[in-house]
Amino acid sequence: xxxxxxxxxxxxxxxxxxxxxxxxxxxxxxxxxxxxxxxxxxxxxxxxxxxxxxxxxxxxxxxxxxxxxxxxxxxxxxxxxxxxxxxxxxxxxxxxxxxxxxxxxxxxxxxxxxxxxxxxxxxxxxxxxxxxxxxxxxxxxxxxxxxxxxxxxxxxxxxxxxxxxxxxxxxxxxxxxxxxxxxxxxxxxxxxxxxxxxxxxxxxxxxxxxxxxxxxxxxxxxxxxxxxxxxxxxxxxxxxxxxxxxxxxxxxxxxxxxxxxxxxxxxxxxxxxxxxxxxxxxxxxxxxxxxxxxxxxxxxxxxxxxxxxxxxxxxxxxxxxxxxxxxxxxxxxxxxxxxxxxxxxxxxxxxxxxxxxxxxxxxxxxxxxxxxxxxxxxxxxxxxxxxxxxxxxxxxxxxxxxxxxxxxxxxxxxxxxxxxxxxxxxxxxxxxxxxxxxxxxxxxxxxxxxxxxxxxxxxxxxxxxxxxxxxxxxxxxxxxxxxxxxxxxxxxxxxxxxxxxxxxxxxxxxxxxxxxxxxxxxxxxxxxxxxx
Numbered sequence: 393x394x395x396x397x398x399x400x401x402x403x404x405x406x407x408x409x410x411x412x413x414x415x416x417x418x419x420x421x422x423x424x425x426x427x428x429x430x431x432x433x434x435x436x437x438x439x440x441x442x443x444x445x446x447x448x449x450x451x452x453x454x455x456x457x458x459x460x461x462x463x464x465x466x467x468x469x470x471x472x473x474x475x476x477x478x479x480x481x482x483x484x485x486x487x488x489x490x491x492x493x494x495x496x497x498x499x500x501x502x503x504x505x506x507x508x509x510x511x512x513x514x515x516x517x518x519x520x521x522x523x524x525x526x527x528x529x530x531x532x533x534x535x536x537x538x539x540x541x542x543x544x545x546x547x548x549x550x551x552x553x554x555x556x557x558x559x560x561x562x563x564x565x566x567x568x569x570x571x572x573x574x575x576x577x578x579x580x581x582x583x584x585x586x587x588x589x590x591x592x593x594x595x596x597x598x599x600x601x602x603x604x605x606x607x608x609x610x611x612x613x614x615x616x617x618x619x620x621x622x623x624x625x626x627x628x629x630x631x632x633x634x635x636x637x638x639x640x641x642x643x644x645x646x647x648x649x650x651x652x653x654x655x656x657x658x659x660x661x662x663x664x665x666x667x668x669x670x671x672x673x674x675x676x677x678x679x680x681x682x683x684x685x686x687x688x689x690x691x692x693x694x695x696x697x698x699x700x701x702x703x704x705x706x707x708x709x710x711x712x713x714x715x716x717x718x719x720x721x722x723x724x725x726x727x728x729x730x731x732x733x734x735x736x737x738x739x740x741x742x743x744x745x746x747x748x749x750x751x752x753x754x755x756x757x758x759x760x761x762x763x764x765x766x767x768x769x770x771x772x773x774x775x776x777x778x779x780x781x782x783x784x785x786x787x788x789x790x791x792x793x794x795x796x797x798x799x800x801x802x803x804x805x806x807x808x809x810x811x812x813x814x815x816x817x818x819x820x821x822x823x824x825x826x827x828x829x830x831x832x833x834x835x836x837x838x839x840x841x842x843x844x845x846x847x848x849x850x851x852x853x854x855x856x857x858x859x860x861x862x863x864x865x866x867x868x869x870x871x872x873x874x875x876x877x878x879x880x881x882x883x884x885x886x887x888x889x890x891x892x893x894x895x896x897x898x899x900x901x902x903x904x905x906x907x908x909x910x911x912x913x914x915x916x917x918x919x920x921x922x923x924x
Contacts, residue, residue, distance in 0.1 A: 415472050415522075415601040415609045416712045417685045418582075418648040422622060425645045427570065427587035430553050433542025434463075437483060441533040442562065443506060446481040447499050454483065458502035459516075462490040465552045466543030470580040470650065472522050472603045473687065479554070482506055483539070485527035485597065487554055487573055490520055510598040510610050511629035521604040526554070526573040526584050528598035530562040550577040557587075566592030582648045586619075586640035594635035600625065601648055606713040611646060619644055628713070654686035654730035660737035663726055668742070671749030671763065671770060678714045680726045680739050688732045696723045699741050721745050750862075752847050756783040760791065760864035763798075766847065766857025773854040774807075774847070783815055783844045784862060791864040792841030795834040798859040802826050807849040809858065815842045818893075835865065839907065874900035 436446045437454055444453070447460030462478030469476050471489055478490035480499035486509035490499030500516030501523075503509065509525040533539075537558035545551050552575040560567030570587030582601065600610025610625035613632035617623060619640040622632060634640075659682055666677040678693060693709035695718075696702060703725065706716065712726070723743045729736040748762030751769050764782075766774040784793045795811070802809065804827035811834050812819040819838065825831045836843045841864070877899030882892045894909060910919040 414607050414689070414691070414711060415603040415648075416607055417651045417683070417687070417689060418601060418609050419651060419685055420609065420611075420624065421647050421649075422620065423645055423647070424620070424641065425585065425643045427572070427585055427642050429557065429570070429587065430540060430542045430544065430555050430572075432544075433540055433553075436481060436539045436541060437533060439533045439535055439537050441483045441537075441539065443530075444483045445501050445506075446483075446539075447501065454481075459497035459500045462492065462499035463541060464492075464543075465575060467547075467550050467552075467577045469552070469575050469577065471575075471582070472601075472607075474519055474522070476522070479552070481539070481541070481554060482509070483533070484509070484531045485529060485556060485559075485571075486523055486525040488520065489522045489524075494520070508598050508629065510600055510602045510608050510625075511627075518604040521602070523602040524573055524582055524584075525598045525600055525602070525610070526556065526571050527559075527569060529595060531556070531559045531569070532562045534558065534560050534567075545577070548578045551575065561591075561593065561595050564591070564593050564595075566590070580650045584646040586644045587642050589634075589639045589642070591634060591639065592636055594633070596631035596633045598629070599632045599646065602628070603711075605708075605711050606715060607711045608713065609648060613638065622646070651686045651689075654684060654688040654732050656730065656733055657735040658684040658686075658689055658728040658730050658737050661726070661728065661739045663724060663739040663742045665724070665742040665744060667744075669745050669747060672719045672746040673717045674746075674749065674770060675715050675717050676744060678716065678724055678726075678742070680712050680728075683712065683728060684730075686730070688730055690729050690731055692727045692729070694725050694727060696725075697721070699723050699743070718744055718746055748862075750782070752778070752780040752782055752845070754780055754782070756785060758785045758787045759862060760786055760788045760793070762862050764795065764845075764858075764860045764862055768854075768857050770859070774802075774849055774857045776849055776851050776854060778847060778849040781817060781844065781846045783842060785815075786836075786841045786864045788864050788866065791866050792836040792838075793843045794836070794863045794865055795831075795843065795860040796863065797831045797833075798861060799856070800825065800830050800858045801828050801855040802857065803850070803853045803855055804828070806853070807855070808847070810846040810848075812844040812846070814838045814844060815840065816844055817846050819844060820895075841867070870900060 436452050445458050446454040449463055465477050476489040477492050478498050479487045480501040481487050484506050488501040492498050500520040502516050503512040503514050505512040507530045509523045509528040514521045540555045543550055543552050554573040557570050559569045568590045572585045574583040602608050608628040610630055611622040611632055612625045612630040613619050613622045661680045661683040663680050691710055693706045693714050694703040695706055723741050725741045726739045727736050750757055750764045752767045768774045786793050809825045811822045813822050877896045879896050909922040911922050912919045
């Protein structure tokens with residue numbers, strides 16, 4: 393009987409540890425408790441510590457190598473469906489989890505930004521990308537600061553405490569931050585406990601849990617919310633903000649608990665998309681809300697060319713928050729499966745419609761649709777010392793180009809957008825725009841319906857620039873007597889055979905209108921049609 397019980401228990405452990413989880417499903421609670429400082433264990437770093445990684449107990453001062461044997465937790469800690477017994481620490485307020493059985497590295501805390509533990513990416517093995525941010529920001533030691541690690545308590549209720557005491561934001565005066573990252577045995581809870589927290593400055597930090605890929609569960613503190621009433625972060629880059637009047641009180645605790653095991657049919661949930669339209673092949677985010685919160689759930693995003701299908705699994709799209717791109721109209725849904733019951737449910741359907749996107753450069757485009765951006769595109773600023781000219785030719789016959797501005801932000805009185813009514817910067821100037829005021833709708837009035845834009849920036853300071861929707865309007869069919877208009881000439885005198893320009897304004901335009909320049913030796917004629 394004893395052997396049978398042991399075998400059954402062993403199988404149960406295997407089943408539990410192989411069930412997939414996501415930190416996005418961890419239930420969260422916030423409450424006030426007591427901040428109890430530790431005084432034993434091991435001290436890492438010193439009062440000059442800045443940006444170091446601590447990956448090896450034999451190198452307590454740390455360094456800038458992100459891989460190593462790891463610092464023992466002291467027990468097996470289950471997180472995100474896996475068992476961990478090692479950690480690595482970053483001086484910038486966060487830890488990553490590791491396993492002593494892995495080779496060649498038991499921990500790997502490498503990250504694209506050591507100041508952003510939740511939103512930054514990692515090139516380490518997937519299992520070593522799990523991170524916990526207590527106060528993810530550019531932190532630095534100072535006089536009387538200390539980083540200490542200690543496992544306290546007794547089996548089966550031990551707790552690993554990673555304690556940052558007296559830290560400050562880089563180069564700041566008046567800061568003193570005390571906080572702990574606590575991992576609990578058996579319950580597998582994660583607690584962030586804040587102690588003395590003073591500052592005369594302001595800042596923002598990433599706080600919460602990160603799994604692999606885009607799996608996250610973080611907090612957002614933005615006025616008027618206080619730390620005690622933080623809300624769930626909508627994005628992996630959501631932050632908690634702090635200043636002299638917005639601080640955690642001593643004992644403020646953020647706690648994440650492993651979700652219970654799933655049963656039956658999971659909730660179908662509602663799919664959401666960051667934007668239903670955008671540029672061809674530009675990234676956009678998918679997410680889902682109203683999902684079941686339990687361990688044993690797996691997620692799979694699917695795509696289709698129509699809302700009715702056929703649906704295809706997207707390779708690698710197995711997290712609630714997923715970023716993708718497309719060049720064609722595409723529909724998306726997410727399937728949630730409970731691995732215990734083998735039952736599934738599907739979210740609502742969302743779609744993305746890509747359009748043409750153009751950026752300022754020295755070029756000519758022929759189109760009647762799409763979005764026009766500054767050189768930085770939809771997500772970046774334009775650059776210094778730019779001088780670009782772009783011409784828009786209507787792709788639809790007998791139409792005129794038009795621009796409707798969605799956003800506009802340039803350095804006032806230094807960076808300018810000029811728009812001309814024609815095919816070059818020699819055409820009549822419609823307007824010049826600078827600063828933050830949205831330009832009016834701009835529509836070509838010249839016969840060809842062409843607009844030309846010129847953008848210039850000076851040697852310093854850049855801004856997000858502009859976005860304008862491109863459209864075309866069909867010119868109407870002519871009727872009755874056309875308007876006579878007014879002729880103009882670029883110069884009334886000059887050298888023989890020297891080129892000059894003729895133009896006309898206030899004239900009718902539309903389908904069926906024809907134009908013919910004529911010349912004569914006197915103002916009374918006789919008039920002769922000018923040929924090319």
